[in-house]
Amino acid sequence: MTDTAAASRKSGTSGAQAGVEARRADVRNRWLLASPALTVIFFAALGPLLIMLVYSFLQKGSYGGVVWSFSLDGWFNVFLKRDIFDDTLGFADGHLSIFWRSLKLSFGTTVLALLIGFPTAYYIATRPANLRPVFLFLITIPFWTNLLIRTFAIMEVIRNEGVVNTLLMSLGVISSPIQMLYTDFAIMLGMVYVYLPLMVLPLYASMERLDFRLVEAGYDLYATRLGVLRRIIVPMVKPGIIAGSILVFVPSLGAYVTPRVLGGGKNMMLGNLIELQFGQGRNWPLGAALSITLLVVVMVALLFYVRNASKSGVKSHG
Amino acid sequence: MADAPAKPFSIRRQTGFGFIALCCFVLLYTPILILVFYSFNAGTSIAIWEGFSWRWYEAAWQNERVVDASITSLKVAISAAFLATVCATLAALATTRTAPYRGITAIYAAINQPLMVPEIVTAVALLIFFAMIKVYTGYQGLAYLIIAHTAFCIPFAYLPIRARLENMDLSLEQAAADLYASPWQTFRHVTLPLMAPGILAGAMLAFVISLDDVVITEFVKSGGQDTLPTYMLGQLRRIITPEINAISTVFLGISVAVVTVFFLLNRKGGSSS
């Protein structure tokens, strides 16, 4: 009864006002609930990026670290280098070739993954509905297992004393092992291997919703199999193709473990170049500048992805 | 012969796609199976089969560094999974089942931020940041690894919890309130039990993701804080024995088991709502 009495008194205030207050309290509570996650992410993900941005504008210390005075050297050194002898500026050929290799390998990886992933996703999407989850599960399992272990598995297969070379030599096809490990080929193979699920999953998502009555209509209007594929299926699953390609391209560009293990020390990609600056290179501002460059490229690609996804309604995570 | 075609025309078939799909599955699984296979090799080669043996499992078990690294891995993964799940659960409650409010997009973006930034970039940023803190505080413990792992595990824990909450029938909580449950009782007796499968799934994903991490751990760890993956990364530069295969196999076993349970949980959860 006391509750009711209290409410009677309270009802003197306007209901609309009470509604606004309740809404405000709700939003405040929601921010409170989100705050632990936001705090952790700010301290261990977002905040450090800002500090790194600052570091990219500082002078490098002689033994790693930084000297706290403003300098654009870090950013200059991303593309340019100062000749030690005559102090003239030239392009940093080493960096440029690594940039180029990173782009080339990431692009190659994306294309290869698409060539394998598209038919695979299509095949899964055309299986009976009760089998599809099984196939999908088989695609997802490697994705959740350790990337290092998967890279290591590839390494075992292609190394000089590995399964492929041993097998070929014992069959007498070759007399000395083919050098596959520590080549660009190895890096690309490894990246296709580890990122393939990222291609298949979004492709499958868009193919699963494919309306096969349209395919029927295509055949009805005298299209060949190839014609149906080219003119009906591919255009309709284009959002999936874009999504899958970006999801493969982005981590390839930032890959660190795969090129380190399969490329050896020589065949570096961007990730390894960045690491080098924090290790032997001892040029933290350059490392920071390189990281931010990579981040910006990736963000642009992701922005494209988000726009594509929101336009077509493709969900990135299943 | 000419009257009945060998294969009836199928609308859905595309020539050669089945073969490529088969190749895809072979490509995905053969290397892993070879790796597992040679972990049982009696010889020291990872390419020449010399008979079955458990010797490399025993060797790994007796290798103090492997045991230490495993313990570190578990400590970090369990702590990070726990913290990330708590944070993600609260964040999921904050961001679902509401009209859009000012800042909700910013919260989404922040939570998913670790997914979007390349690992190597986060790793070196953390290296810089934690190096500063280490200089000021002198603290060298596992907390750095744990908080770094927590941050990148949050989005993985968040996804299934959020999905679960969004699929939940709003009228269930109204029904509880209607039946005299206070807001806290409603949460405790209705919301939380219904969220539980999502929370469990989120915790498992976070655990696997933390357990698997190489790059961020490699840059954040202090001396003597090798986890199993960073220990293995260090070993790959040397002559490799099947001991690494044995460790990998156990590792794979754990991941596959956890992910399988996750999928079963998710399927069950999906069918009940």
Added chain:
Amino acid sequence: MHGNLDAIPAISAQQVTKVFGAGPGSVTALDKVSIDIQRNEFFTLLGPSGCGKTTLLRLIAGFDHPTSGRIDLEGSDISYLPPFKRPVNTVFQSYALFPHMSVAENIGFGLKMLGKPAAEIDAEVEVMLKLVKMEAMRDRSTAQISGGQQQRVALARALAPKPKVLLLDEPLSALDLKLRKEMQIELKRLQHETGITFVFVTHDQEEALTMSDRIAVMSAGKVLQVGTPRDIYDRPSRRFVADFIGDTNFMDAELVSAGKGSDSKASLKLASGKQIAASLPDGDMSAGTVTAVVRPEHAWLTKPKASSVLTGNLETIVYFGTDTHYHVSLATGGMFTVRMQNARGQAGEFSEGDEVGIDIDADAVQVLRD
């Protein structure tokens, strides 16, 4: 204060307005609604979707709160009480059974939250299971029982805490026709046995007419008419009510002599020139052009004759089994439908194209307020 406690309504809504949103995009779901629901009454809120009936129910339940106005429960203001503090329970349209609890746990939930001892809860759950004839399903999971059984559990769960008012939000809409008929009877039985006030929301006019003690017809956030099913059907006061419930013939007419008061009779002059007695809606009504309604079953066809109230051409005959509908194109313009019972083995005496006369039952013409 009050001499007769029974005179205090179970629910009294006074000038209740509910606006969702703010500014130009806002929607007024309820517009100054005032309703008294008596104790032990089976009261139905009837209207098309979007008329505000569910909003009113949610305000009574406490899931939303009025923007202005107040809602009293047995004389005390509950407008801003949260749902868990009002002795009112709801049967949800989706049932909202807790999937992680058994049938018995669902039914006992409210009592548990009220802090009742376990023994008392168990006993009450048994009583409820018996009341809804679900004793055998006690320990089943709610996913393992049929839709009709889920409905019964939802009812038992809402009745177990013995609320002062039971709210039912289209609880039968998910059931198939046969089961729905059964549950309609079941609900009436439960209401009699428990003596609890039922507030029932539906868009199904037949359901409302068969089950209710009183009905409130709602449209666009307003209550248009409150009355017994017979009142609502026979004496609709507004065009919307007449149109929404059953089939109706609308006729323009001239109100010749205006009576006063609710039961007064008035004289109407139809377009055909004939004069006919008609009932007026409550309240004053001045002479002039009005709309009158006649239910199709309150008229019958004859051969055209001088005394026919209306005459016209029989355009179509539609056979419905129990009765036949005759659509007549009136000589004065417009259509008029007549519904007559079929006798076994007897072909109708009228054919399409016939000139016919129409007679109307005494006391069957109702004048509308709008």
